[in-house]
Amino acid sequence: MTTPEQKQNKAKVTDSPCMEPVQSTPHVGICEVRQAEWMRAMYDIWREGGELARKNQRNITADEKADKSLVTETDLAISKLAQEKLAPFIKEGHLLLDEESIGEVGKPTQELIDKHDFIWALDPIDGTHSYAYRRPLYCISIGLIYKGTPLIGGVYMPATEELFLYDGQQALLMQKPFGSEVHTETLKPIRELSRYDFFDTNSAYALREVEYIGGTFDQTAFNAAAVSMAYVAAGRACGSVFRASIWDMAGAWPLFNALGIHMTNIKTGEPIKRLTADLVDEKWHLNGTYICAKPDFFNELKTCFKA
Secondary structure (H helix, E strand, O other), X not given: OOOOOOOOOOXXXXXXXXXXXXXXXOOOOOEHHHHHHHHHHHHHHHHHHHHHHHHHHHHOOEEEOXXXXXXXXXXXXXXXXXXXXXXXXXXXXXXEEEHHHHHXXXXXOHHHHHHOOEEEEXXXXXXXHHHHOOOOOOEEEEEXXXXXXEEEEEEEEOOOOEEEEEOOOOEEEEEOOOOXXXXXXXXXXXXXXXXXXXXXXXXXXXXXXXEEOOOOOEEEOOOOHHHHHHHHHOOOOOEEEEOOEHHHHOOOHHHHHHXXXXXXXXXXXXXXXXXXXXXXXXXXXXXXXXXXXXXXXXXXXXXXXXX
């Protein structure tokens, strides 16, 4: 796979203008040319946003939002950049769920979700706490949801120059995706559990509803839900537990669908299948705590917690 620059901004056109159904994400009738256009917008946000993030992190200051989370000038700058890049699609009737401007959207209702076939979810900087302390584990997460289910998206880590994405056909890891030499490989999650596997508990926020009591795996905490989810997709962790917002999970959700990874409620055992109003609270945060892992791993990973 190549970036839009390497394709000279030309979308690939096949004999049939619409993509074949993908087993994991069967969106029949979604035009391939439009998907290429949407992917180009994502690439632009990742590339330009990544440059901003790297440059600004050298001399960054953070402020506290009303919800006690941190925000930086970079969060706001990438949010503005994304709104500009996605403006043509918003004019077509797409909805944008941007963490830094979510107040403009209002509370989630099923009517609102059903009204928009296409919903973009963006976290300009996931892992703002890490970013503000000049740590490398932060990312830009973007996902496009079609009629409630994930279509395309990805997670870009500017500090490590790694892009984890699903482009509608393949789940890929691209290293140095915007450089002259791009290394691309197919994402391969862990197939069998081992006591040497990393299991990411993400942050203290993820453990508000459940108590971590330990297990046979090496615990890590990246403090960035989208980063930990990308690592699960890439086989760098056997699973992750998180209690996040729709914009945190939207970038990795298409990868998970393509790779057979589930986001399963730790209490009910029910996986996330669609975006619905009852899935989130009034601020678009997920209701409940979830384990993201291959479904065969869920029961064993759940033993690490007291719900």
